[in-house]
Structure formats: C-alpha cells, structure tokens
Amino acid sequence: QKEVEQNSGPLSVPEGAIASLNCTYSDRGSQSFFWYRQYSGKSPELIMFIYSNGDKEDGRFTAQLNKASQYVSLLIRDSQPSDSATYLCAVLFSGSARQLTFGSGTQLTVLP
Amino acid sequence: DARVTQTPRHKVTEMGQEVTMRCQPILGHNTVFWYRQTMMQGLELLAYFRNRAPLDDSGMPKDRFSAEMPDATLATLKIQPSEPRDSAVYFCASVAEGSKTEAFFGQGTRLTVV
Numbered sequence: 595q596k597e598v599e600q601n602s603g604p605l606s607v608p609e610g611a612i613a614s615l616n617c618t619y620s621d622r623g624s625q626s627f628f629w630y631r632q633y634s635g636k637s638p639e640l641i642m643f644i645y646s647n648g649d650k651e652d653g654r655f656t657a658q659l660n661k662a663s664q665y666v667s668l669l670i671r672d673s674q675p676s677d678s679a680t681y682l683c684a685v686l687f688s689g690s691a692r693q694l695t696f697g698s699g700t701q702l703t704v705l706p
Numbered sequence: 707d708a709r710v711t712q713t714p715r716h717k718v719t720e721m722g723q724e725v726t727m728r729c730q731p732i733l734g735h736n737t738v739f740w741y742r743q744t745m746m747q748g749l750e751l752l753a754y755f756r757n758r759a760p761l762d763d764s765g766m767p768k769d770r771f772s773a774e775m776p777d778a779t780l781a782t783l784k785i786q787p788s789e790p791r792d793s794a795v796y797f798c799a800s801v802a803e804g805s806k807t808e809a810f811f812g813q814g815t816r817l818t819v820v
Contacts, residue, residue: 628808637797637811638749682749684809686801693762694739694801694809696749 598685600697608705613670615700617683620664626686627659627666631679632699638682642668673704708732712798712812719819724786727815729798730779737801738781739809740766740773744794752796755781788819 597620607613615629626645630638644650644657644666656669666685670677683697711730719725731738739754753763753773763773770789775781785792795816799809 626807630811637814640808640810643808686809693751693754694799695751696741698748 598683598695598697600683600700602698602700604701604703606703606705607673609673609675611673611704613673613677613702613704615668615670615681615683615702617666617668617697618664619666619683619685619695621685621687622661622664624685624687627657628684628686629655629657629666629668630682630684630696632682633679670702673702675704675706678703708810710798710800710810710812712796712815714815715813716816717818719788719817721789721819722787723819724784725788725792725817725819727783727796727798727817729781729783729800729812731781731798731800732802732810733779735800735802735810736778737803738775739799739801740781740783741797741799742794743797743814749797752783785817788817790819793818 599618601616629642631641632638642655642657644659647659647661650657654671658667680699680701682699687693713728737756740752741749743749752766754761755775758775772784795814797814798812801807801809
C-alpha cells in the first residue's frame with residue numbers, strides 16, 4: 595500500500611510568521627514530490643515540486659526533501675492571510691505504475 | 707494556454723440515473739488520473755491511465771463505476787446507477803511522460819445525487 599501522510603491540522607499561524615507543513619511517504623523509490631494549494635471550492639494548484647534531496651526555494655516557499663527519512667516539507671515564510679488554504683502533499687510513486695497519491699491535506703489559517 | 711478541461715462543471719441528478727463526466731487532458735500528456743474529493747475522505751484516486759491503457763482502478767467501486775479513455779484527448783468516468791453517496795467533486799489530472807513532471811488538474815465536476 596503506497597501511502598502519503600500529512601499532519602492534518604488545522605494549523606494556525608499569525609501573519610508574518612513561518613508556516614511549516616510536513617509529509618511522509620511510504621515508497622522509498624519515489625522520485626517526484628509536489629505541494630499543491632487548494633482554496634475552498636477550487637481545484638488543487640501546484641505551487642512547488644522537488645526531485646532532489648535538500649531545499650528548493652521559490653519566493654516565500656521552500657520545499658525540503660529528505661529521501662533517507664522519506665520526508666518532505668513545505669515552509670511558507672512571511673505568511674499572509676491569502677496563504678490560508680489546504681495544502682496537499684503528493685508523491686509520484688516509482689516504477690511503471692507512476693501512481694500519483696495525495697496526503698489528506700493540512701488546513702492552514704493565517705491570522706491577520 | 708494548455709489546461710485540463712472537465713465537463714460538466716456541475717451536475718445534479720436523481721439517484722439511479724447514469725452520470726458521465728469527461729476530461730480532456732493537456733495535449734501530449736500520456737497519464738490521466740481520476741480523483742474523487744469529499745470533506746471526509748480527501749482526494750481519493752479512483753483510476754488512472756497511461757498511454758490510454760488502464761493501470762489501476764482498484765479505488766473505484768466496480769459495480770457502478772467505469773472509466774475509459776477512448777482516445778488520447780478524452781477520458782470518461784461513468785457512474786451507473788448513481789447514489790447519493792457518490793456526491794463529491796471529481797477531478798481529472800494529467801501528467802506528461804517522464805519521472806520528473808507535474809500533474810495538472812482540471813476544474814473538477816461537482817456532482818450532487820439527490
């Protein structure tokens with residue numbers, strides 16, 4: 595069973611703080627990891643992807659990947675109320691199946 | 707611009723009726739996923755296709771759900787007969803060939819079975 599686990603939250607942070615979202619996955623051979631943001635009533639929107647161990651930064655977002663620990667995280671610096679949404683971790687599992695599996699999502703609220 | 711297109715956006719139907727949802731993946735994307743999202747279960751993978759061949763539909767209730775990809779530009783998800791518990795948002799997503807590619811989602815079909 596290929597699984598993706600997220601801390602379900604909800605997570606509340608004050609405006610300007612760092613929000614930290616975590617995700618673990620079961621398939622050690624996975625190569626592709628994604629963070630999606632989903633606003634209520636909308637479809638998931640890709641905000642970050644990471645393939646290599648270490649950090650990847652894009653503006654206020656930093657994705658961190660540790661394949662040995664099977665762990666991926668998303669940091670949001672200088673959080674804004676507009677960042678309030680559900681954040682979904684997704685893993686593209688390895689092999690011919692290439693199944694894209696999502697975690698249950700973490701609901702983030704940034705308080706003004 | 708390239709996008710995944712789903713139709714219809716909204717569907718209200720009576721229990722027992724057949725429902726067909728359609729998805730047009732991004733041109734050139736060879737893997738198509740169908741997901742169902744509810745408040746209780748989150749995003750559940752129902753089925754997916756690679757190069758139009760079904761790879762895994764174990765997440766789909768076989769007695770009433772069927773998924774097909776008659777050609778590279780169209781994927782369909784059919785429910786017959788529909789039940790109130792099928793009420794959810796159904797998303798289609800497509801991915802290009804290669805291990806390091808992103809999945810793009812359609813806008814979803816919001817299905818309500820009354």
